[in-house]
Amino acid sequence: MNTANSNSPSASGTFYGLGVGPGDPELITLKAARLIKQCDVICYLCNDSDSDRPGRSQSKQIAQDVIDDRAYNAIEIAIPMPYKRDRTAANQAYDQGAEAIRAALRKGQTVVFLCEGDPLFFGSYAYLQERLCEEFTCIAIPGISSPNAASAVAGIPLTMQKENYAVLSGRLSDEKILSHLNEFDSLVLMKVGQSRSRLLNLLRHSGRLQEAVYIEYATREQQKVVYDVATLDGGDGPYFSLFIITRQQRNV
Amino acid sequence: MNTANSNSPSASGTFYGLGVGPGDPELITLKAARLIKQCDVICYLCNDSDSDRPGRSQSKQIAQDVIDDRAYNAIEIAIPMPYKRDRTAANQAYDQGAEAIRAALRKGQTVVFLCEGDPLFFGSYAYLQERLCEEFTCIAIPGISSPNAASAVAGIPLTMQKENYAVLSGRLSDEKILSHLNEFDSLVLMKVGQSRSRLLNLLRHSGRLQEAVYIEYATREQQKVVYDVATLDGGDGPYFSLFIITRQQRNV
Numbered sequence: 001m002n003t004a005n006s007n008s009p010s011a012s013g014t015f016y017g018l019g020v021g022p023g024d025p026e027l028i029t030l031k032a033a034r035l036i037k038q039c040d041v042i043c044y045l046c047n048d049s050d051s052d053r054p055g056r057s058q059s060k061q062i063a064q065d066v067i068d069d070r071a072y073n074a075i076e077i078a079i080p081m082p083y084k085r086d087r088t089a090a091n092q093a094y095d096q097g098a099e100a101i102r103a104a105l106r107k108g109q110t111v112v113f114l115c116e117g118d119p120l121f122f123g124s125y126a127y128l129q130e131r132l133c134e135e136f137t138c139i140a141i142p143g144i145s146s147p148n149a150a151s152a153v154a155g156i157p158l159t160m161q162k163e164n165y166a167v168l169s170g171r172l173s174d175e176k177i178l179s180h181l182n183e184f185d186s187l188v189l190m191k192v193g194q195s196r197s198r199l200l201n202l203l204r205h206s207g208r209l210q211e212a213v214y215i216e217y218a219t220r221e222q223q224k225v226v227y228d229v230a231t232l233d234g235g236d237g238p239y240f241s242l243f244i245i246t247r248q249q250r251n252v
Numbered sequence: 253m254n255t256a257n258s259n260s261p262s263a264s265g266t267f268y269g270l271g272v273g274p275g276d277p278e279l280i281t282l283k284a285a286r287l288i289k290q291c292d293v294i295c296y297l298c299n300d301s302d303s304d305r306p307g308r309s310q311s312k313q314i315a316q317d318v319i320d321d322r323a324y325n326a327i328e329i330a331i332p333m334p335y336k337r338d339r340t341a342a343n344q345a346y347d348q349g350a351e352a353i354r355a356a357l358r359k360g361q362t363v364v365f366l367c368e369g370d371p372l373f374f375g376s377y378a379y380l381q382e383r384l385c386e387e388f389t390c391i392a393i394p395g396i397s398s399p400n401a402a403s404a405v406a407g408i409p410l411t412m413q414k415e416n417y418a419v420l421s422g423r424l425s426d427e428k429i430l431s432h433l434n435e436f437d438s439l440v441l442m443k444v445g446q447s448r449s450r451l452l453n454l455l456r457h458s459g460r461l462q463e464a465v466y467i468e469y470a471t472r473e474q475q476k477v478v479y480d481v482a483t484l485d486g487g488d489g490p491y492f493s494l495f496i497i498t499r500q501q502r503n504v
Contacts, residue, residue: 019400021281022394024283025282026281026282026283026286027281027282027283027393027394028281028282029273029278029279029280029281029282029396030277030278030279030280030281030282030285031276031278031279033282034278118400118404118410119404120400120403120404120408120409120410120411121400121403121409121410121411122411122412122413123409126409126412129407129409133407138407139407140403140404140407141279141404142274142279142396142400142401142403142404143396143400144281144394144395144396145397145400148271148370148372148373148394148395148397149394151372151373151392151394152370152371152372152392152393152394155381155385155390155391155392156372157372157373157375157378157381158370158372158373159372159373159374159419160374160378161374162421162423162424163421164418164419164420164421164424164428164432165418165419166416166417166418166419166436167411167416167417167418168416169414169415169416171414172414172416176416180416184418
């Protein structure tokens with residue numbers, strides 16, 4: 001599956017996976033903005049009918065100003081995504097979404113899929129690309145990912161010089177997280193959510209509590225940066241929260 | 253040094269570190285483009301007088317179209333940077349650059365520093381921020397970093413689901429690289445350069461040669477993507493080259 005950008009010449013349209021960045025609408029790239037303005041069809045994931053706010057789409061909301069700038073309305077394909085840990089329902093939703101996108105591409109239309117952050121860094125675009133790349137040209141346009149956004153709002157260099165860097169899920173085992181905290185100069189612990197108090201304990205245990213910063217909703221309105229993570233209470237964090245850990249003494 | 257965005261109220265100007273992305277001028281964000289157009293002073297690193305092409309600046313070249321779009325010319329501060337492994341000369345160059353920027357900020361001017369990729373991911377902005385953040389408000393605007401750009405041009409998801417991810421320097425020891433190749437789902441080996449044939453041997457030794465893709469100059473004119481890395485000869489790569497390693501079987 002390493003040949004997604006197969007440029008098979010055909011009369012069909014091109015499928016673009018656009019990273020729209022972490023939340024601030026100005027963190028969209030010029031290229032993504034141009035493609036949003038020029039394309040025929042705009043797709044995005046949205047909340048399904050079981051949600052509190054059915055039809056709501058984070059990625060569309062981020063791009064809304066650019067969409068409003070279009071000369072004429074685009075066709076829209078909203079892909080309702082159930083919020084369950086079970087992947088079967090998600091895969092069904094991607095199947096249905098890919099089917100609608102396929103129909104548009106076969107008509108020769110240019111289709112863009114709006115993806116929060118970067119389309120290929122934990123991005124939903126990957127699941128559509130794998131369903132469409134055999135038949136159509138698929139092109140990913142990179143976007144600002146949450147670790148880069150978080151380090152910018154905290155004003156902390158993620159990496160310098162020869163430092164190594166790891167990105168770990170908060171759901172990884174205690175043993176692995178401790179081992180990597182010991183090994184790596186810089187780390188991002190993603191998807192903190194319900195693991196927050198456990199991760200705080202691991203940071204304390206590794207001796208790196210003072211080297212950690214906690215960030216929620218980087219670049220969004222609800223953004224929160226906590227430099228003294230010892231002050232965080234034992235409760236959960238939201239899904240869009242992370243810890244950045246860097247060396248106190250850096251080899252400058 | 254974790255409080256770079258100190259918003260000390262003052263009459264002085266603000267210093268912005270702008271990520272201008274990996275090379276494609278369209279991969280600049282709307283925010284960086286706006287700040288380049290609105291600022292008083294534009295700074296960047298450039299080749300020093302010992303170089304083949306003195307005064308040449310990669311980051312300025314990436315932003316040139318946006319600079320040309322300005323209503324009036326900005327003041328420019330070019331910071332000549334010697335290409336030596338020795339950090340003393342680099343630190344002197346940053347000291348001198350910071351001095352010129354300080355003078356502009358004290359006049360109340362808005363100063364932007366153009367930084368390839370992301371300003372805080374191996375970015376030169378970090379060295380200016382640390383010299384200026386005590387006295388002035390410093391704000392980093394994230395940019396597209398090379399791993400995200402490279403995964404996009406190769407069309408390969410960098411991370412999916414619960415995968416963990418490491419970024420390593422090609423200069424890390426054999427033992428450490430092998431251990432991380434064994435441990436991590438996804439990896440980027442940066443700054444391949446002179447380590448290329450050694451890294452190819454390590455990939456072979458770890459059994460992950462077939463899971464690696466090699467990318468030079470992602471999104472630039474000279475861009476090159478090699479999916480079958482076994483075909484690479486034993487020579488060196490350029491500085492802007494990397495390997496992406498991902499699992500052949502991914503847990504979708």
